[in-house]
Amino acid sequence: EVQLVESGGGLVQAGGSLRLSCVASGFTFDDYAIGWFRQAPGKEREGVSCITSSDKNTHYADSVKGRFTISSDNAKNTVYLQMNRLKPEDTAVYYCTARSGFGCSDTPHDMDYWGKGTLVTVSS
DSSP states (O other), X not given: OOEEEEEOOEXXXXXXXXXXXXXXXXXXXXXXXXXXXXXXXXXXXXXXXXXXXXXXXXXXXXXXXXXXXXXXXGGGTEEEEEEOSOOGGGOEEXXXXXXXXXXXXXXXXXXXXXXXXXXXXXXX
């Protein structure tokens, strides 16, 4: 059974930091791209960042470049999203996703598996 389990969300003041973790199981981690999407209230899901497990190529949405860093520990089947200089507009449920064979994508429909999400709230 494929599982993506997120953790690390919470409440933080603007300018603060959080680190999200995603532990993957049930598939060959090195064969997948792992991405983070987010969905704010009343808005569509959007791609935030993605990493290909095999060669660790990374991708970022323009809105988070320079503030967020994605990384992976293949030995632990875990992907991290370090979020710095958080802004109120970063408030959302953050989802860990996985996609097989085709690399990263910022399109939700391209992703094969989804976690249940973790809530990040940034207060002003």
